[in-house]
Amino acid sequence: MPKRLSALAALLVASTAVMAQSPQQPAAAEAAPAPAPFVAEEAKEVVQTLATQLEENFVFPEVGKQYAAALRAKLASGGYSSFADSREFARAVTADLQAVHKDGHLRIGRAPPQQPGQGPRRRPGPDVQPIEKSGWIADGVAYISFGMFPGDEETLAKLRTFLAEHSNAKTLIIDARGHRGGGLEEMDLMFPYFYGKPQTLVQMDTRVAVEQRRGSPLEDGPTLVKVKGPEGVVRRSHNVIPAKEVTGLRTAKIFLLTSKRTASAAEHLSLSLKRTGRATLIGETTAGAGHYGGMVPLGHDFAAFIPVGRTFDPDNNQGWEGTGVKPDVEVPADQALDEALRRAGVEPARAKTLASLN
Template sequence: MRRHLLAAGAALILATGLSAAQAQPASAPATAPAVKPMDAAERRDVVEKLAKTLDANFVFPEIGARYAAMLRANLASGAYDSLTDPDAFGAKVTADLQAVAPDGHLRLATQTAFQARRPSPADVPASARPVGAPGLEETAMIGDVAYLRFNQFTGDPETVRKARAFLLAHADAKAVIIDARPHRGGGLDEMDAILPLFYAKTTHLVRMDTRAGIEDEGPMADGPTLVRQNSAPTLVSHDHVVIPDTTETRLQTAPIYYLTSRRSASAAEHLALAFKRTHRATLVGETTRGAGHYGGLLDIGDRFAAFVPVGRSYDPDTNWGWEGKGVTPDVAVHTDQALDEALKLAKAKGAHPN
């Protein structure tokens, strides 16, 4: 089972659910079918299943219990009795959850709503908008600077191969720019493929705490790049670790520049913090979105799903995580100026971009 980080737009794949990142937009029918109104039995079923799911799986057990208690109290008091429209019901339940404890990922909605691709808000600059299919949008040499632009870490084997192959083919580059301005999340596979080319020694990047019950289902298996750490009984902790490539070392001393925007989320932020706390790359652009909890979509009843955060990533030295705050850049510029600024910085280090 592939490992995925939670995000607004991407998720840890759970054994019982689909990744939001992988959900594909359904083809719109010529005539939209009539929406069946909710009845009391469906409302009760959805609320009870959601309460049970959050109590068992939410990353912070005490908050999961508070969510569950609130949902059951609202159901008993009749707070949802007047809601027959599924979208309105999902919005109300989500708002009630956020009022107990804000979380950038936690959401209840219909499965159809999760499958629909959300357009970028009108105020998002062009440089932070995805322009291609999910994954690696572009690779190019800008003079002697290797440039890669990701809008998601999909974990697709061909995408992983292509990213690593590009860097291997241009291992004599004088600098590397990784453009994560449109990056909305994903998994560890791309990172595990390219980071060994950048680090000269084994390095612990960030720590990931996953709710113990979820860990039992096996999506975050121990391995060379996920090293088990001591943790509380309710959690399973891993350090995400990079192990250097011993066959190609030239890029291990090359300057790296990582471009961010306020839309860079989840796995993009995981890599941002990894680069920042290990001082391996210079972050250029804007403070990231602040989506630090990872999770997955779980079916809740017949037509609803919930994105449930089951874990968090953070700096193990300080216990600092970026949920609700974002990762700040080393060089703060408007996202549209980030590439030009990174090229200037690379040139000052001896690169020769065109």
């Protein structure tokens, strides 16, 4: 997911825990004990709006047309005329979309109510902590575990403190096994510590039609710059600008731990570090949620997350949507930390327990 999300994309941070799940899983927002009743006329309008939005905005225009055609055909045949409640309706529409073309973020659900004074970037719930654990896990070995990248100042301040207090680490272990996504701010804070020269990390393509109609879901800046791309897309390069202050993290070994749940922005992190050779990825192939976008209102308290762009490796033009990012060292996720410690020269039994970390 991109940096400093615009109005189109900002709500992803609030809903990342929902979007990172597979389409078959019940979403956290759908767990309410009393779902709203199903109203056929409202559902018809929702499906019609969704079809138009996908046709106009989906990252791949031809796939967007396929989604729209499938929705309209089922609507015309009466396939969306009767459901037990609005929850079942949303699940059915999502399943139909995924049957046409799988996408790790695309889904429809009830739009959460906006609280007075609440901005689009909300703190994650109590079940998701941006920084879960951090500290020294062994002599010279620093450890930090992320639940997501919300990009809020509180999380960034904690991350700055961690980087400063562990700047002389010989080994850094970044645990992204439970990372559910977010934006680029945390990455742009960490990367200058890790690299000694400017580099291109990955590139990002957004449908030009989306930018023309709605504005860009990405905010250009020193690390995110427009470059020449093919017709029909606006291409940007995500770059790293090394910090002026040289610390031990620039030469430290970095191990990134991954799992099947590692999703979205965590996969952006994974591909960036792997492609540049700056980290060794240990664990499992990631979730495969590689397209970015945002929540779009559909009316009647429904909204859909519609992907409008993709992130990819500029060397081969390949992203990770549907396939994930493969680790360099493949082990079960629950063994990834032990493997990283072993490669850092530490016996797992000698490492501090994670429970002792902040």
